[in-house]
Amino acid sequence: MKKEVKSVKLYGYKRPDGLFGIRNYLLIIPTVICANEVARRIANNIPGAKVIPHQHGCAQLEPDAAQTFRTLAGFGLNPNVGGAVVVGLGCETVQAVELAEKIKSSGKPVHYLVIQESGGFVSSVEKGTELGKEIYKQIKDLQREEMKFEDLMIGLECGGSDTTSGISANPALGAASDLFVKEGATTVLSETTELIGAEHILERRAINEEVALKLDEIVKRMEKRVLDMGVSITGANPSPGNIRGGLTTIEEKSLGCIYKAGTSIVKEVVEYAERPKQKGLVIMDTPGNDIESISGMIAGGCQLCIFTTGLGTPTGSPIAPVIKVCGNDENYKKVSDFIDINAGLIINGSKTVEEIAGMIYNMAVEVINGKQTKCEILGVEEFSINRIGPTL
Numbered sequence: 001m002k003k004e005v006k007s008v009k010l011y012g013y014k015r016p017d018g019l020f021g022i023r024n025y026l027l028i029i030p031t032v033i034c035a036n037e038v039a040r041r042i043a044n045n046i047p048g049a050k051v052i053p054h055q056h057g058c059a060q061l062e063p064d065a066a067q068t069f070r071t072l073a074g075f076g077l078n079p080n081v082g083g084a085v086v087v088g089l090g091c092e093t094v095q096a097v098e099l100a101e102k103i104k105s106s107g108k109p110v111h112y113l114v115i116q117e118s119g120g121f122v123s124s125v126e127k128g129t130e131l132g133k134e135i136y137k138q139i140k141d142l143q144r145e146e147m148k149f150e151d152l153m154i155g156l157e158c159g160g161s162d163t164t165s166g167i168s169a170n171p172a173l174g175a176a177s178d179l180f181v182k183e184g185a186t187t188v189l190s191e192t193t194e195l196i197g198a199e200h201i202l203e204r205r206a207i208n209e210e211v212a213l214k215l216d217e218i219v220k221r222m223e224k225r226v227l228d229m230g231v232s233i234t235g236a237n238p239s240p241g242n243i244r245g246g247l248t249t250i251e252e253k254s255l256g257c258i259y260k261a262g263t264s265i266v267k268e269v270v271e272y273a274e275r276p277k278q279k280g281l282v283i284m285d286t287p288g289n290d291i292e293s294i295s296g297m298i299a300g301g302c303q304l305c306i307f308t309t310g311l312g313t314p315t316g317s318p319i320a321p322v323i324k325v326c327g328n329d330e331n332y333k334k335v336s337d338f339i340d341i342n343a344g345l346i347i348n349g350s351k352t353v354e355e356i357a358g359m360i361y362n363m364a365v366e367v368i369n370g371k372q373t374k375c376e377i378l379g380v381e382e383f384s385i386n387r388i389g390p391t392l
Contacts, residue, residue: 010146010152012079012144014147016107019106020145020303021303022080022321022368025048025049026082027051028084029051029087030053032094033054035092039128041129043132045132050318057092058091063388067273071299074300075299077102078320082135082138085111085113085135086100097112109134109139111131152304153301154186156305157307160290163310164245165256166256166259168343169343170257174263176357186276186281187262188300189261191257191286192285196233197249203266205266207267215266237288267282270282294315295383304368306325306360308327310326310327312332321367326344327344327347338378
């Protein structure tokens with residue numbers, strides 16, 4: 001049967017740097033955990049503003065400090081964000097002025113404040129609210145313009161996996177990924193821990209030897225981190241829930257995971273929260289932790305994520321819609337309030353993989369053009385930055 005795909009037009013918010021967002025948010029960014037509460041209060045005072053509290057920004061070794069900066073900057077630079085207020089404490093590693101300047105390089109309106117220089121907690125909230133409302137007035141009436149698939153970057157994620165993930169939801173998402181790539185979009189496969197044991201399959205699809213070697217490098221690096229701690233990856237991955245769902249080895253989980261990449265050529269391998277330079281299928285080095293992985297892809301520029309699950313997990317993001325696809329009827333019925341598409345229809349014979357792929361494609365188009373996902377309606381918004389080393 002043919003894929004159920006409609007002829008479509010896409011509309012988004014064009015930013016000064018030429019990128020297109022599919023949402024239009026004011027983002028309040030704390031540079032450090034110590035600024036979280038001030039940032040949260042500022043966001044609460046401005047209609048529709050988003051905030052990304054986190055536990056990092058200070059007492060980090062240089063690789064972690066750089067990754068934290070890159071992730072926070074990536075969220076500010078994400079085209080779903082129309083403008084930002086950066087909130088710093090003053091004595092942290094990630095400095096507010098540097099972060100604000102990085103985001104401002106995109107041409108977006110950006111302000112920053114430093115709590116230690118703003119007269120205290122209450123004064124900082126008042127000042128930040130004033131700055132945020134100034135930006136909000138500049139972006140709130142922006143109108144959508146026609147965009148192309150080439151302007152689109154989509155993150156591919158799976159979480160709460162079971163045996164049905166690899167035989168229904170993931171293959172359907174892989175087929176949808178191929179559709180997006182064929183149209184000119186970029187799709188991003190993540191979760192390096194869930195490539196272990198199956199990386200050779202993806203390496204054979206690499207566009208060149210350099211990309212294949214980079215893929216091999218990130219997998220070996222992840223394995224080494226585990227071994228350096230003197231422990232086994234088993235127990236953490238597959239997780240207890242994965243095991244209850246029938247996945248008994250990391251290889252089984254990985255073979256299911258890579259279905260999300262479809263059959264497209266692997267064009268590039270990038271670091272966590274790094275923006276891809278190539279169009280087409282890209283792999284990003286992220287952990288298997290769902291929220292850290294999604295946050296990394298969004299920091300890398302993804303305007304939308306599509307998330308498959310067998311067991312069900314209500315993971316969302318503050319600035320990017322997350323479409324949920326469940327792999328089986330039983331769990332879809334249990335958690336349908338946060339699932340958008342039931343790929344269990346493949347297993348019960350009602351739909352083919354190609355038909356569910358068409359449903360994913362068509363819903364993605366609707367979400368790009370403004371339709372809210374179930375997690376957006378519920379207000380499910382999580383953010384987390386991957387950590388490399390210890391807190392000092």
